[in-house]
Amino acid sequence: MAAQLAEATTDPACRVLGLxxxxxxxxxxxxxxxxxxxFLVHGYGRTTVDEIAAAVDVSQRTFFRYFExxxxxxxxxxxxxxxxxxxxxxxxxxxxxPLTAMRAAITESWRSLGSVEHAGPGSVTAALExxxxxxxxPTxxxxxxxxxAEQERQIAAILAEREGLDPATDLRPRLLAAVFGAVVRLSHLSWTTDAAAHQVGPDGMIATLERHFDQLGPALSGSWRP
Structure with missing residues (x-):
């Protein structure tokens, strides 16, 4: 196996494909x-595909090879x-x-995307902006x-597989995926209006997520009255 791997990595065709x-x-x-x-400087509506392509010194045709x-x-x-x-x-x-796994995964993803290894267009800073x-x-x-909505379907399928359930007959994976998506979006909305959270970047978003998830249990099953 090692010899086959070495042969593959030294194959000129493989190197060209990698490049x-x-x-x-x-x-x-x-x-x-x-x-x-x-988009951040001029706004989404006033930015054209031609301007995006020109900024990278490629043609409009090249742009449409990557994005519809x-x-x-x-x-x-x-x-x-x-x-x-x-x-x-x-x-x-x-x-x-399930909820523990999702909560840990969203925290892990924000924290990892905030690391120096994820600088640039895929960074947490870009996502937050x-x-x-x-x-x-609106568009x-x-x-x-x-x-x-598509991501919620993926999450429900993953949860069903993890728990050995049939999502066609068991509502729990879809319900939990929908609730999870709502909590994340509310956290995002809260973050956009929280100046203090902005200042600490990814940690501020993670803290906002944790605060919202901490209230999920009491909101669903706890008494709201003093």
Whole structure:
């Protein structure tokens, strides 16, 4: 096996493919970063695909090889962050209860994306900046909510698989995924209006998430009266 691996890694065709994929990734990241910067400076509506492509010195045709439209490149940062959360959730220990696993995965993903290894367009800083842009742009908000609904379906499927359930007949995975998504969105909205949380970046977002999750149990089953 080791010999086969060594042979594969020294194969010129494999090296060319690796270089090609890395170049494609750099181009995609550059487009996302340029779009993000232009959206923050000029606004989403006043930024064109041509301007994004020009900022990276590529053609409009090249842009459309990577993204279907301006909306998709705008949401790429959040889509990448959400994809990373799904990976974190899949890796959680099987013995963890569903809500514990999701809570740990969202904290892990925010903390990891806030590390120096995740600088640039996929960073937590970019994701946090994008949250405010999404909430202030109706077309982006609608697209983001559609994407969130798809993520909820993925989460429900993961939870059902972890617990050995059939999501078609057992409502718990879908219900918990929907509740989880609502808590995360409320946390995001709270963060966007909390100046103190802004100042500490990822830690502020994590603290906001934890505060909201701490109240989930009492809100669902506790008495609200003094």
């Amino acid at each position: 090609r994929e890395r170049k494609k990734r750099r181009t995609r990241d550059s487009l996302v970063e340029a779009a993000h910067r232009l 439209n301006k909306e998709q490149v705008a949401l790429a940062v959040m889509a990448d962050a959400e994809g990373f959360f799904i990976e974190c959730l899949r890796r959680r220990p099987a013995e963890e209860e 994008l949250l405010e842009l999404i909430e202030s742009t 982006l908000l609608a697209a983001h909510l559609r994407h969130t």
